[in-house]
Amino acid sequence: MFITIDEKDRRPIYLQVVDEIKTLIARGELREGTQLPPVRQVAANLGVNLNTIATAYRELQEEGLISIKHGAGAVVTRSRANTINSDDELRRPLRGALTQFVLAGLSSKEILEIVAEELKQLVKGAN
Amino acid sequence: MFITIDEKDRRPIYLQVVDEIKTLIARGELREGTQLPPVRQVAANLGVNLNTIATAYRELQEEGLISIKHGAGAVVTRSRANTINSDDELRRPLRGALTQFVLAGLSSKEILEIVAEELKQLVKGAN
Amino acid sequence: MFITIDEKDRRPIYLQVVDEIKTLIARGELREGTQLPPVRQVAANLGVNLNTIATAYRELQEEGLISIKHGAGAVVTRSRANTINSDDELRRPLRGALTQFVLAGLSSKEILEIVAEELKQLVKGAN
Amino acid sequence: MFITIDEKDRRPIYLQVVDEIKTLIARGELREGTQLPPVRQVAANLGVNLNTIATAYRELQEEGLISIKHGAGAVVTRSRANTINSDDELRRPLRGALTQFVLAGLSSKEILEIVAEELKQLVKGAN
DNA sequence: GTGGTCTAGACCACG
DNA sequence: GTGGTCTAGACCACC
Incomplete structure (x- = not known):
């Protein structure tokens, strides 16, 4: 996981990390049930x-995207959501x-093209 | 100016204020040369x-969108075309x-429709 | 035992388990002398x-509610009357x-009604 | 504020602090609009x-009981709520x-008496 | 070995 | 002067 x-x-x-992981989930690279790497490992890597x-993971948990179990790591609980905002x-x-x-x-035309391009990038390889 | x-x-x-003013400029409601209301007045209103x-105005100046002259208020210096980004x-x-x-x-289709809609709203009445 | x-x-x-067992004892569904199911079985079930x-059982033993005997399982030692609290x-x-x-x-009235209701539920069928 | x-x-x-403040709000000793003491002051006192x-205040904000404004302190936003759980x-x-x-x-009778007593203590002097 | 909490202290952002 | 973020490192709780 990069x-x-x-x-x-x-x-x-911590917000950058939150957004990166959100993107990975949105792209389908992190699917429901996938184990996230330990807090300490990510911290060491970065x-x-x-x-x-830890703050980033907590935030993701509060938004309902992952589930943290004390002593048992964090797991992705949603790949595409419906409860949101x-x-x-x-x-x-x-x-x-x-x-x-x-x-x-x-x-407007140029902007729409950029949006389409980013969007394509985002859902590439997703379900 | 609302x-x-x-x-x-x-x-x-201050960032909310910055973004609101940016939007007004983007929509063409604030054109080049337009005088911005005094800092004190905006502060009182809100x-x-x-x-x-003052921080918001400074930020806008740093991005080159307005020009602040000591004792003479702030003036919009650009309606479009950016430099830094x-x-x-x-x-x-x-x-x-x-x-x-x-x-x-x-x-993706739904998202693109929303983007198109927002974009239309944004440039409505602009030059 | 559910x-x-x-x-x-x-x-x-482990605390959820502790509390569930406490409730069972309080309700009289687990009486003094009753054998608790083996740790392994409960763990497998859940x-x-x-x-x-094991931690849950240890906690219950420390509170004096059950007695754990090496190789002989755990037994409820009290149905009521506490010591430590x-x-x-x-x-x-x-x-x-x-x-x-x-x-x-x-x-206050509504709350007292809820408490009474819960309490009734709790001691239903107890000795 | 004690x-x-x-x-x-x-x-x-931090959870003890959260609960103490919740109780103060529930008792009506902290009313809507009341300014909470600065994080640093509370920290020094305790x-x-x-x-x-800071963690305690953040938790209270997430539960909607207070509103924290960066640089402007924290304010109680609810005296008795309705949005909850x-x-x-x-x-x-x-x-x-x-x-x-x-x-x-x-x-059961004894317990109900204790509950009534605690409840009376809790809403004493509240609206 | 995993995450949770706390400390002491630095530096930044905001009003 | 207010809160926000981050660090380095300790110790605890949980699985």
């Missing part, structure tokens, strides 16, 4: 503190992201 | 600290937003 | 680690439970 | 680490607490 963190990214590391990864909670970040592209001067 | 902040939104207030709005800096938030939709169980 | 564990329950499994059940140790969890009901907006 | 932690209590400190209290999530701890009393040999 996770990378970006020094230049201003988001906290060269960050144990607690940072209000529509608006989903759309706000999308609107923000699209705004950036508009500001960059891209046309 | 700006609103969302209590439930976990992002810092009921937030003066520094919060690397391709990846632009795409990362998009990827994050799309991931949430995929996790929510929506099909 | 024991179940709840995946969603955040308490450790699909959990052997040590988890200080008054405060007993009341703290009660207070916590009641707090939740108050926070949920229930009136 | 909070105390109990060395002998086996629950983690002689524990800053992070321990499933009925079973509420009753399970109650059942556990009552079981202990039954095991201690108390009669």
Whole structure:
């Protein structure tokens, strides 16, 4: 399982890890029932503190994506969900992201092509 | 100029303000040369600290979207076309937003429709 | 003897087992002198680690509710009347439970009715 | 605002703090809109680490009882709630607490008296 | 061996 | 001055 963190990214590391794992689940690379690597192992791989990864795992558990069992590791509990958020909670970040592209001067057509491309990348090889 | 902040939104207030103004610029509601309202006025309207709005304006200036002149207020300096955003800096938030939709169980087709809809909303009435 | 564990329950499994057995004793379904099923059998039934059940039994022994004899299994040694629990140790969890009901907006009268109901359920068929 | 932690209590400190504050809210001693003391101040008072209290506050926020604003402290957002848990999530701890009393040999009548007493203590002076 | 909690202390972000 | 994040490392609880 490949996770990378970006020094230049201003988001906290634990959130980067959360998002990376979310993406892996969304892409189907981490399926329901898959065991996640131990907190300590991920921390060592990324060269960050144990607690940072523990925080990320906890967040994923709170969102219902994984299940952590004390002493028995963490397991993916959902590959594609249905319990989530209000529509608006989903759309706000999308609107923000699209705004950036508009500001960059891209046309709607160009933006839609980029979205399609990213989306294809995201669901590649998924069920 | 209507700006609103969302209590439930976990992002810092100043970033919410930044994004709202960006959206207004992207939509063409704030055009090049337009004077932004004084920091104090915006702060009073939203009921937030003066520094919060000042930080937002500073951020917008650093991104090159507005120009702040001491004693003369802030002016929009660009309506479109960005300079700094690397391709990846632009795409990362998009990827994050799309991931949430995929996790929510929506099909690529459905997601693209939502994106098209949001995009239409965003450029409506723009130049 | 029916024991179940709840995946969603955040308490450790061994404590869930302890509490279930305590309830069975309190309800009189497990009487003094009754042989408890072997650790291995319970573990197999619940699909959990052997040590988890062993820990539960050990805890029950420390509280004086059962007696574990090497090679001879575990036996219930008491149906009622405790020794260790200080008054405060007993009341703290009660207070916590009641707090939740108050926070949920229930009136004292409603809460007392629920308590009476649960209590009736608990001692039903006991000696 | 008086909070105390109990060395002998086996629950983690941050949970003790959470429960104490919940009780204060349930009793009406902390009302909606009340500002909570700064994390650092509580930590200093109790002689524990800053992070321990921060974790407690975060937990309270996740349960919707308080609202934390970065740089602006924490505020109680609910005095008596209605959004909470499933009925079973509420009753399970109650059942556990009552079981202990039954095991201690108390009669239903005695237990009900204790519950009434605790409840009276809990809502004393509340609206 | 796994995750959970806590500490002491640093540095950053926010209002 | 407020809370947020992170580190390094200890010790405990659980399976």
